[in-house]
Amino acid sequence: MNNTDPDMKMIQALNITKSFGAHTVLDNVTLEVNKGEVIAIIGPSGSGKSTLLRCFNGLEEIDSGRIIIEGDIFSEKDEKHHKDKISARAKREIAKKLGMVFQHFNLFPHMTVLGNVVEAPVTVLGQKKTDVIKNAVMILDKVGLLDKKDAYPSKISGGQKQRVAIARALGMNPDIMLFDEPTSALDPELIGEVQKVISDLAKENMTMLIVTHEMRFAGEVADRIIFMDEGKIIEDAKPADLFNNPEHPRIKTFIDKISRRDAE
Amino acid sequence: MENYLQYVADSTAFILEGSVLTLQLYAVTIIFAIPLGIMLALMKISKYQSLRYLLTFYTWVFRGTPLLLQLFFTYYGLSIIGINLQPFTAAALTFVINYSAYLTEIYRAGIESIDKGQYEAARALNMDYFQTMRRIILPQVVRRTIPPTCNEAITLVKDTALVVVIGMGDLLRSAKELFSRDFAITPFAIAAVIYLLMTTVIVYFFRKLEDKYSIYE
Ligand SMILES: Nc1ncnc2c1ncn2[C@@H]1O[C@H](COP(=O)(O)OP(=O)(O)OP(=O)(O)O)[C@@H](O)[C@H]1O
Ligand SMILES: [Mg+2]
Numbered sequence: 001m002n003n004t005d006p007d008m009k010m011i012q013a014l015n016i017t018k019s020f021g022a023h024t025v026l027d028n029v030t031l032e033v034n035k036g037e038v039i040a041i042i043g044p045s046g047s048g049k050s051t052l053l054r055c056f057n058g059l060e061e062i063d064s065g066r067i068i069i070e071g072d073i074f075s076e077k078d079e080k081h082h083k084d085k086i087s088a089r090a091k092r093e094i095a096k097k098l099g100m101v102f103q104h105f106n107l108f109p110h111m112t113v114l115g116n117v118v119e120a121p122v123t124v125l126g127q128k129k130t131d132v133i134k135n136a137v138m139i140l141d142k143v144g145l146l147d148k149k150d151a152y153p154s155k156i157s158g159g160q161k162q163r164v165a166i167a168r169a170l171g172m173n174p175d176i177m178l179f180d181e182p183t184s185a186l187d188p189e190l191i192g193e194v195q196k197v198i199s200d201l202a203k204e205n206m207t208m209l210i211v212t213h214e215m216r217f218a219g220e221v222a223d224r225i226i227f228m229d230e231g232k233i234i235e236d237a238k239p240a241d242l243f244n245n246p247e248h249p250r251i252k253t254f255i256d257k258i259s260r261r262d263a264e
Numbered sequence: 265m266e267n268y269l270q271y272v273a274d275s276t277a278f279i280l281e282g283s284v285l286t287l288q289l290y291a292v293t294i295i296f297a298i299p300l301g302i303m304l305a306l307m308k309i310s311k312y313q314s315l316r317y318l319l320t321f322y323t324w325v326f327r328g329t330p331l332l333l334q335l336f337f338t339y340y341g342l343s344i345i346g347i348n349l350q351p352f353t354a355a356a357l358t359f360v361i362n363y364s365a366y367l368t369e370i371y372r373a374g375i376e377s378i379d380k381g382q383y384e385a386a387r388a389l390n391m392d393y394f395q396t397m398r399r400i401i402l403p404q405v406v407r408r409t410i411p412p413t414c415n416e417a418i419t420l421v422k423d424t425a426l427v428v429v430i431g432m433g434d435l436l437r438s439a440k441e442l443f444s445r446d447f448a449i450t451p452f453a454i455a456a457v458i459y460l461l462m463t464t465v466i467v468y469f470f471r472k473l474e475d476k477y478s479i480y481e
Binding site: 057058059092095096098099100102104106107108109110111119120123124152153154165168169172 | 379381382384385387388389390391392395399400403404407477479480481
């Protein structure tokens, strides 16, 4: 589908595990993401999809294993002491390569649409404000929200909020975008406009991981679909293969259930 | 009648003279207690447990005992162990520490009311702790805590009257002096009007502030 480059690994997760108390949420997960690849992550609630994404940008700490982002070790836990070998500072440097979009947008309510996009490049990267504004205007134009640039988040629709959130993440010029159920909080009629922005990014060969319950969208946009269950990746396949003849009976049940719910 | 008007004017001038100290104490308290309250609130929810305990003890003591007692303590109490403070210094110190205790709790609650998603968004944009607080969390906290802060600011106007007990001249004391001299009720009425004027100005100021911040709601 896209020009993916199998030689350039954007994310390598090696045997990562993560528990909350006694509850193992990620159970020895290994995953490689190539440059330009779009991966959809599906699976039942509580299977660890969000946690997996959040480990990749440091919102959660892994308990063991190793995460490598574009060749740099981002997280490496020593089995015994559970201490990360990578300094917080080095982590933050590496994490700049990832942008994230949340289910509930999490826009900064006290800043305008433009303010949301401009904030981090100025505050975090120390870029010149006039340059940042120019770039932000370009990005807002791309997501179709230039006319809303002076509006506050409370004054725009859910679909527009999520597009601002995408623009905000893009403002940091990331190499990898993480989406955690970007359309789950939206009214059905607003889902399309957000999916379109994500599809456009896919056309530009942005590397993306998208947790979603929208099977049709996953099938259209993704190069690979990962199915997670109880903290494990139980299938990792091309959309057609996964939808048409999944290896695991569990997957078929799940997809049928979702499709039935969507049909209602 | 003319005589009476003259009397009111003279009394007002005298009482206003007394108000200067009241206003100074007011300003010092506000200027120090608000930033201190924000700082202590941040420390009270920090990961350092001993700091949290210490601040819990602090707010417990200063919110749990009368301001009057605290004033006695700093002015008279400390002098017993050889620390002699000027009345104004003692009053300012006590007021700042006392009001910071209340504001600490107000801002702590404000900070804790901010959605966890705001921290995550800031973190995902690679903001560090100070950037997150300064740019994302505290501006929202300030907005949300305008009403309770306004309440404290009004209470403070009236609490300043307590300084008479450590022999400080202030608005109310000037009024009392006139009352004792003339045995007339007018000085108290004048004092009441001045207090009302001050609180009105404060309420107006906070309302403006609220308007300014509410554009994003
Ligand atoms: N901070 C946390 N503390 C304790 N348990 C947590 C925490 N975060 C997630 N969990 C638990 O970990 C499990 C996996 O959570 P996760 O959010 O990754 O699942 P998910 O696959 O994204 O589910 P959903 O489709 O509902 O979003 C769940 O059982 C959840 O309750
Ligand atoms: Mg989730």
